[in-house]
Amino acid sequence: MVVYALLVVTHNGEFWPFSIYPMFSQAGQTWVRALTRDISNTTDSTLWHITESEETLPGKPFPLKLVHTHRNDLANYIKKSGYWDQDRIQGLRSLFGKQLDSKNLLIVWVEGQAKNSPDKQNLSYDVRYIPFAYLTPDTSMMNPEHNFHTHW
Amino acid sequence: MKFFIQLFQNDRSWTTGRQWHFRIVEFVLVIQLIYYAWSWGYYIQHLSAVVLPLGLANYMDVSVFFHHNYSLILALLATATALLGFFRVYRWSYAVTILLFHLIYISRFSQGEISHGANMLGVSILSIAIATMSFANEKEVQKFTWGLIVFLVGFSYTSAAFCKLFGTGLNWANGSHLWLWMHELATDRLSENGAFSFNFLQKLLFQHHWMATTILMSGWIVEFLGFTFWINKLRPYITTLLIGMHVGIYLSMRINFVDNFAFMLIMIGYPWDHLIHHIREKYADTFKGLKSSRILYPFGSQH
Numbered sequence: 001m002v003v004y005a006l007l008v009v010t011h012n013g014e015f016w017p018f019s020i021y022p023m024f025s026q027a028g029q030t031w032v033r034a035l036t037r038d039i040s041n042t043t044d045s046t047l048w049h050i051t052e053s054e055e056t057l058p059g060k061p062f063p064l065k066l067v068h069t070h071r072n073d074l075a076n077y078i079k080k081s082g083y084w085d086q087d088r089i090q091g092l093r094s095l096f097g098k099q100l101d102s103k104n105l106l107i108v109w110v111e112g113q114a115k116n117s118p119d120k121q122n123l124s125y126d127v128r129y130i131p132f133a134y135l136t137p138d139t140s141m142m143n144p145e146h147n148f149h150t151h152w
Numbered sequence: 153m154k155f156f157i158q159l160f161q162n163d164r165s166w167t168t169g170r171q172w173h174f175r176i177v178e179f180v181l182v183i184q185l186i187y188y189a190w191s192w193g194y195y196i197q198h199l200s201a202v203v204l205p206l207g208l209a210n211y212m213d214v215s216v217f218f219h220h221n222y223s224l225i226l227a228l229l230a231t232a233t234a235l236l237g238f239f240r241v242y243r244w245s246y247a248v249t250i251l252l253f254h255l256i257y258i259s260r261f262s263q264g265e266i267s268h269g270a271n272m273l274g275v276s277i278l279s280i281a282i283a284t285m286s287f288a289n290e291k292e293v294q295k296f297t298w299g300l301i302v303f304l305v306g307f308s309y310t311s312a313a314f315c316k317l318f319g320t321g322l323n324w325a326n327g328s329h330l331w332l333w334m335h336e337l338a339t340d341r342l343s344e345n346g347a348f349s350f351n352f353l354q355k356l357l358f359q360h361h362w363m364a365t366t367i368l369m370s371g372w373i374v375e376f377l378g379f380t381f382w383i384n385k386l387r388p389y390i391t392t393l394l395i396g397m398h399v400g401i402y403l404s405m406r407i408n409f410v411d412n413f414a415f416m417l418i419m420i421g422y423p424w425d426h427l428i429h430h431i432r433e434k435y436a437d438t439f440k441g442l443k444s445s446r447i448l449y450p451f452g453s454q455h
């Protein structure tokens with residue numbers, strides 16, 4: 001137990017297989033996940049347009065199961081990368097494998113936030129879809145119009 | 153003192169039924185470990201950058217395992233040492249296995265996600281590793297391992313309940329929090345499959361705030377009661393409640409803890425040794441001449 005405690009205390013609560021199991025411990029917090037859109041056949045000029053509905057995003061959904069990348073890996077990669085140098089961008093591209101040889105993909109930062117409902121009784125929530133990166137076979141572009149809150 | 157005596161089974165003889173139960177659980181753990189080692193080993197090969205260093209990754213660059221099939225070599229070594237441990241060929245085998253598996257885990261989960269799915273497997277293998285290094289007598293190994301696993305399972309659930317209390321307070325069980333998580337996990341499903349729809353229970357929970365609150369509160373209470381896993385007589389009951397909680401989590405949030413956590417709870421939480429004993433009694437003639445020790449310890453390493 002002493003070893004357990006010492007390891008988790010000195011490693012932010014995680015030293016596999018030991019953990020303080022903080023899953024869901026902080027309820028009502030803002031969450032960030034990721035979606036991918038295939039915009040190969042889209043000529044939409046409003047690439048970095050923020051929306052509040054997944055249906056109004058450009059292109060069509062690109063399911064990550066096509067590239068055998070786990071959904072949490074993409075979400076955490078964009079959420080926890082504090083900086084974006086060439087290695088990090090290459091790492092992001094590698095999550096899509098050979099699909100990027102022929103497709104244009106838009107990575108979308110999805111943010112859920114709690115807010116008070118009009119009756120003040122319950123919390124309600126806002127979900128925003130913010131384009132994060134645009135990847136083509138020969139280009140990688142990060143959203144220049146939005147300051148993402150990383151370093152979570 | 154009485155608590156530790158009953159936890160480590162020193163008040164009861166370690167019957168053949170218990171030895172069978174232990175070895176079956178150990179066999180399943182080894183199979184699970186081999187499965188994870190290889191599936192993660194293959195996955196690691198298409199990673200390229202470390203975003204979140206976990207555990208030993210704080211002190212070494214795990215990206216070396218991302219190339220040249222090094223992660224598969226780790227998986228191969230973990231498989232070999234786990235099998236050597238299972239057959240009690242070397243006493244330190246499981247200790248090497250847990251170290252190798254830690255390296256595989258920190259490489260696989262270097263992308264920002266912190267997964268707890270294999271923690272129960274990890275603490276179980278670690279418990280056997282400590283036991284096999286500490287005791288020469290097989291019965292002592294099994295009693296110690298069993299006691300430690302049971303203690304850690306109970307501790308982890310109850311401590312997780314306290315994490316929620318300290319992290320959020322009593323308002324944690326507010327059903328609105330469940331709504332927020334349901335949306336978060338729906339986004340995950342959408343990301344994975346390109347499509348998603350809420351199930352019947354989820355739609356019901358969105359309609360009735362009190363129902364969402366009740367679900368959270370029930371899960372929280374069950375989690376808090378995790379410590380009763382330490383008491384032999386109560387273990388089957390709390391096991392059933394914990395499995396119910398995991399099924400509830402799956403139905404409401406679609407987080408699948410069922411295939412590893414719930415499966416291990418089923419294996420550990422119920423007195424299967426009674427059933428094994430019953431089968432052995434009933435089919436005594438069939439098993440006549442068949443020595444349990446020959447099957448349980450094919451290399452004859454039982455003391």
